[in-house]
Amino acid sequence: MHPFELLDYGAGRRLDRIGPWLVDRPAPYARGAPVQTELWPPAHAVYTGTHMSRGNWQIKTSDLPVSLTAQLATSFPLFAELQFSASGQLGIFGEHQKSWELVHKRCDPPLQILNLFGYTGLATAAALLAGHSVCHVDAGRSVVQWARRNAALNQCDQTNVRWIVDDALEFCKREVHRQQRYDGFIVDPPAFGRFKKHTWQIKRDLPRLLAWLGELARPKLRFLVLSHHSLELKQTTVQHWLQDAFGAALTRQFQYAELQEESKYRPPLATGKGWFLCGQ
């Protein structure tokens, strides 16, 4: 198990430490200049280029495994399989640490939670560890496999999880027809996505998705984490969509926050927006 931490960032890049290894990769939100300049040049893995998906990994040491188990800096033990993906990602987005902690600590189990765009399943693992049931949906078959491995790594009870490879909108539409109900939602949509013939565009599709979530919610919604990284979406616009979906009274209880990734050595790195509801 290797501790994972964000060491430094700036000039559009970030420097992570995974156990003894340093990893340097693009980070569009990392403005300003790096401060620990002496640490950067010896990075063991560097993703070239200025954008994710448009570069390659340069691995500068022969002892760096292709896959690593990392221990995250959460307030409860949470482990993640990290891989040097062709896209430049490692399999975690550290700005979701607060969501993992909320889902793990703040609501009495058992709740039925729908995790959409679930990626490598760390929110799903956090919810399962707390005793909740999760329906985990992502369009990527390989990331759903990865999420299953993360659940196994965290010794989660996988009898409480449905793993679904599907388009988030199509899946929710079918769940509405099946009259399925959930106590809580975790929703972390990308700006753009694709599943077979379906494309996802956050500005066009998020209001429809939230409307369906409003129908899928049990009368007393207990948990919501909605986050996104789109610079195009205004806070007030999303607020209105939430009101339409869940009602003004409930939406007033949602807390709005910047998504931030903590670092022991720097002020937090701001990476997106989030709305949180957590009630008993």
Ligand SMILES: C[S@@+](CC[C@H](N)C(=O)[O-])C[C@H]1O[C@@H](n2cnc3c(N)ncnc32)[C@H](O)[C@@H]1O
């Ligand atoms: C990395 S996560 C979200 C990260 C973050 N919000 C961002 O913008 O980078 C995006 C996930 O959404 C999934 N995804 C993309 N389009 C999708 C769709 N139409 N339905 C379900 N999942 C989708 C991807 O496979 C991926 O795992």
